[in-house]
Amino acid sequence: xxxxxxxxxxxxxxxxxxxxxxxxxxxxxxxxxxxxxxxxxxxxxxxxxxxxxxxxxxxxxxxxxxxxxxxxxxxxxxxxxxxxxxxxxxxxxxxxxxxxxxxxxxxxxxxxxxxxxxxxxxxxxxxxxxxxxxxxxxxxxxxxxxxxxxxxxxxxxxxxxxxxxxxxxxxxxxxxxxxxxxxxxxxxxxxxxxxxxxxxxxxxxxxxxxxxxxxxxxxxxxxxxxxxxxxxxxxxxxxxxxxxxxxxxxxxxxxxxxxxxxxxxxxxxxxxxxxxxxxxxxxxxxxxxxxxxxxxxxxxxxxxxxxxxxxxxxxxxxxx
Amino acid sequence: xxxxxxxxxxxxxxxxxxxxxxxxxxxxxxxxxxxxxxxxxxxxxxxxxxxxxxxxxxxxxxxxxxxxxxxxxxxxxxxxxxxxxxxxxxxxxxxxxxxxxxxxxxxxxxxxxxxxxxxxxxxxxxxxxxxxxxxxxxxxxxxxxxxxxxxxxxxxxxxxxxxxxxxxxxxxxxxxxxxxxxxxxxxxxxxxxxxxxxxxxxxxxxxxxxxxxxxxxxxxxxxxxxxxxxxxxxxxxxxxxxxxxxxxxxxxxxxxxxxxxxxxxxxxxxxxxxxxxxxxxxxxxxxxxxxxxxxxxxxxxxxxxxxxxxxxxxxxxxxx
Numbered sequence: 001x002x003x004x005x006x007x008x009x010x011x012x013x014x015x016x017x018x019x020x021x022x023x024x025x026x027x028x029x030x031x032x033x034x035x036x037x038x039x040x041x042x043x044x045x046x047x048x049x050x051x052x053x054x055x056x057x058x059x060x061x062x063x064x065x066x067x068x069x070x071x072x073x074x075x076x077x078x079x080x081x082x083x084x085x086x087x088x089x090x091x092x093x094x095x096x097x098x099x100x101x102x103x104x105x106x107x108x109x110x111x112x113x114x115x116x117x118x119x120x121x122x123x124x125x126x127x128x129x130x131x132x133x134x135x136x137x138x139x140x141x142x143x144x145x146x147x148x149x150x151x152x153x154x155x156x157x158x159x160x161x162x163x164x165x166x167x168x169x170x171x172x173x174x175x176x177x178x179x180x181x182x183x184x185x186x187x188x189x190x191x192x193x194x195x196x197x198x199x200x201x202x203x204x205x206x207x208x209x210x211x212x213x214x215x216x217x218x219x220x221x222x223x224x225x226x227x228x229x230x231x232x233x234x235x236x237x238x239x240x241x242x243x244x245x246x247x248x249x250x251x252x253x254x255x256x257x258x259x260x261x262x263x264x265x266x267x268x269x270x271x272x273x274x275x276x277x278x279x280x281x282x283x284x285x286x287x288x289x290x291x292x293x294x295x296x297x298x299x300x301x302x303x304x305x306x307x308x309x310x311x312x313x314x315x316x317x318x319x320x
Numbered sequence: 321x322x323x324x325x326x327x328x329x330x331x332x333x334x335x336x337x338x339x340x341x342x343x344x345x346x347x348x349x350x351x352x353x354x355x356x357x358x359x360x361x362x363x364x365x366x367x368x369x370x371x372x373x374x375x376x377x378x379x380x381x382x383x384x385x386x387x388x389x390x391x392x393x394x395x396x397x398x399x400x401x402x403x404x405x406x407x408x409x410x411x412x413x414x415x416x417x418x419x420x421x422x423x424x425x426x427x428x429x430x431x432x433x434x435x436x437x438x439x440x441x442x443x444x445x446x447x448x449x450x451x452x453x454x455x456x457x458x459x460x461x462x463x464x465x466x467x468x469x470x471x472x473x474x475x476x477x478x479x480x481x482x483x484x485x486x487x488x489x490x491x492x493x494x495x496x497x498x499x500x501x502x503x504x505x506x507x508x509x510x511x512x513x514x515x516x517x518x519x520x521x522x523x524x525x526x527x528x529x530x531x532x533x534x535x536x537x538x539x540x541x542x543x544x545x546x547x548x549x550x551x552x553x554x555x556x557x558x559x560x561x562x563x564x565x566x567x568x569x570x571x572x573x574x575x576x577x578x579x580x581x582x583x584x585x586x587x588x589x590x591x592x593x594x595x596x597x598x599x600x601x602x603x604x605x606x607x608x609x610x611x612x613x614x615x616x617x618x619x620x621x622x623x624x625x626x627x628x629x630x631x632x633x634x635x636x637x638x639x640x
Contacts, residue, residue, distance in 0.1 A: 012397045013363050039393040040360045043333050065426045069393045073359040076385045077332045098425035105418035106385045107461055141427055 001027050001150060001202050002317065003227065003264070003306040006044040007036075010231045010245075010267045011066050017302050018044055019066040020267060022206060022227065024148055026129045027310075030054040033130070034074075035146060035206045036061055041070035042077050044302065052078035053085075056127055060091035060119070061208020062143035068095060072102045079110050086113035090125060090132070092142050093118050119144045126151070131179060135219040137210035139244040145207035147219045151179035154310070155195040162194055199310050209267070211244050213254035220258050224312045227300070228255075229267035233284045236271065252289035252297070262314040263293060266300035321347050321470060321522050322637065323547065323584070323626040326364040327356075330551045330565075330587045331386050337622050338364055339386040340587060342526060342547065344468055346449045347630075350374040353450070354394075355466060355526045356381055361390035362397050364622065372398035373405075376447055380411035380439070381528020382463035388415060392422045399430050406433035410445060410452070412462050413438050439464045446471065451499065455539040457530035459564040465527035467539045471499035474630070475515040482514055519630050529587070531564050533574035540578050544632045547620070548575075549587035553604045556591065572609035572617070582634040583613060586620035 002025040007018030019038030023045075026032065031054050034041070045052070055078070060068050068091075078087070089095070096116045103110070117123050120142060124133045131151050137143040157177055167173065167189065172182050176191045179201075183189075192201075204225040207216060213228060220226055230248040231237075237247035248265060255263040265285055272282045282299060289297050296314060298306070305317040322345040327338030339358030343365075346352065351374050354361070365372070375398070380388050388411075398407070409415070416436045423430070437443050440462060444453040451471050457463040477497055487493065487509065492502050496511045499521075503509075512521075524545040527536060533548060540546055550568040551557075557567035568585060575583040585605055592602045602619060609617050616634060618626070625637040 012400050013366065015366050018363070039390065040363050043338070043360050043363070046333065046335050063426045065392055065396045065428055068426065069389075069396075070359065072385055073389045076389075080332050094425045098421060101418060101421035101425070105414045105421070106383045106388065108385055 001025065001148070001204060001308045003204065003225070003308075004048060004050070005266065005300045005302060005304050006041055006048075007038050008266045008268060008300045008302055010229070010269050012270055013038075013040060014270045017268070017270070019069075021070065022266075023048070023050055024204065024206070025050075027150065027202070028129060028152070031056045031127075031129065033132075033148070034058045036067040036208070037070040037074055038066045039069040039073075042074040045074075047303070052081050052083055055087065056130075057088035057090060057125070059132070059146045059206075060089070060095050061137075061145070062139060062141050063092055063094045063098075064141065064209065067208065068098075071095070071099065072106070072108065075099075075110060075114075076108055079108070079112070084112050086115050088115045088117060088125070090117045090119050090123065090134070090146070092144070093120055126180065133219070135216060137208055137215055138212040139209045143208040143210060145205055145210070145216055145219050147203060147205045147223065149203040150201050153179065153195070153201040154198040155201075156198075158194050158196050165189065165194075167194070200312060202308050202310070202312065204308065209244060211246055213246055213251045214257075216254070217258060220260055223260065224308055225262045225264065225306075225314055226255060226260050227264045227266060230265040230285055230289070231267055231269050233280065233288050236269070236280065248285040248288040249292055252291075252293035255295060256293045260295055261312070262296040262298070263289070264298045264300050264306070265289065321345065321468070321524060321628045323524065323545070323628075324368060324370070325586065325620045325622055325624050326361055326368075327358050328586045328588060328620045328622055329386075330549070330589050332590055333358075333360060334590045337588070337590070339389075341390065342586075343368070343370055344524065344526070345370075347470065347522075348449060348472070351376045351447075351449065353452075353468070354378045356387040356528070357390040357394055358386045359389040359393075362394045365394075367623070372401050372403055375407065376450075377408035377410060377445070379452070379466045379526075380409070380415050381457075381465070382459060382461050383412055383414045383418070384461065384529065387528065388418075391415070391419065392426070392428065395419075395430060395434075396428055399428070399432070404432050406435050408435045408437060408445070410437045410439050410443065410454070410466070412464070413440055446500065453539070455536060457528055457535055458532040459529040463528040463530060465525055465530070465536055465539055467523060467525045467543065469523040470521050473499065473515070473521040474518040476518075478514050478516050485509065485514075487514070520632060522628050522630070522632065524628065529564060530566055533566055533571045534577075536574070537578060540580055543580065544628055545582045545584065545626075545634055546575060546580055547584045547586060550585040550605055550609070551587055551589050553600065553608050556589070556600065568605040568608040569612055572611075572613035575615060576613045580615055581632070582616040582618070583609070584618045584620050584626070585609065
């Protein structure tokens, strides 16, 4: 599983950072998922190896423009590029209404189906290689985190436990083995509980704008990586009396409290320039978070790519 | 008057060309006008000296996404940058409805007023330094050209003609001198007809997507410059059976027929790469147009800037 940051700025683009867009690539094949789609995301994609043909789904965390204004353009370009396969969009209900209004007003006729799934119903969506669960955050508008867990994992059925539970040998076993939850006598049996993992399934949580990281306690169970906004440092957050956003220390304290192995901070206010020696500087986020967090800490920047390998080891991918 | 191209690609952005956006700068002061606003136009502006504070108005030629999907983002960024002055938007009616739907769906509250003027009523809009007239084109959807004529010009009143016509000395004379048309005894007197120009007022026509350049005959009267799409070369246009678009030869033949001094072609299909020696190449447009047009011919590219000086001389601005 690879994470590729396409935009890491909060609110407005800068010369070096676009607004939010994150690509999550499957470990097998070329399939990828896009989480948020700020204006200019399709332009960033042009500078990567990603193709709109292998895009499996788009997840939007919330309706603010810096997270969704690139959506109509990316759909138009996928259409002009010849995409015909249906595209899943998981997003708050407002996005569906806005997309419909946009397609009509700008006379954009897509040659592929949009399969819209409303995030407000906290869906868990299963793709061929990935299950994605939705969690509620705290922001000025409805905002969500998406937890991506790989489905095809190196695991054996826990035959003893299955027998104990009275699950009949056959298709139900197959479904559990493939990572699907099943219904048995009115009870939901979670695939996860009936597998013996050689490696724990890889899991990354990607959160939208959020003032209360502690809401992610359940989402972060068994996750190796959390991607979370840190729009400000603590000092600036107090000055800006930032409503609905997190600051570096607050996110890092939460990550420490749940013993999260890896934390990637992103969505930085444009007040923090990238250049060394600047005051304030983007490095202030690192200093502040490092003080309270002992796990692997990373600051995102545009086109930075990370890989999470089978054994759960997370690292930056060196530039080619 | 300066023209600065912010995007010159048709339909989709490429690595070297953004979708349509053209900045027209006044000769006096820092005021500028934006004609079309494809996705990523605000990102292009970041690499220029243009400021959202001195933006006088946005003109949209038609509703297709590659000409307007950057509009919500540019408004949001102007808002976050502290703009408070009302902003005029001249566009087809569909854009107004779409913007309203977008502001509501994405909870964008602008701290400045949007003064919307419907292009479908073919308005002539007067700004402090510029008058802009609207002309109808031929495309799949309603599409317009905007003719920009400078208003503060080096001219004297034609006192003899005014006396002949019986225009009383006073405020009416002042209005005519400042470039405003007046009403007298039920008749419209055009400022233009009662001035003796030292230099002819500068005039540039910027057209949207258009299959019939000949519709611009009136618009081009006394214009020094026409900016027109040439999505294809003739050969490709025939292959693509391009509906609603022009090809280089067709635009150039029209320009020759009205003895237009300068023609800038833009909105090139991404099929034509920039690099020398490629086949087809962007230079094919020059070859094709040069065969039938004897005026000043220019092919636009992103960040190319032109100036039209007082005496009507048009030239590229050398890179700084």
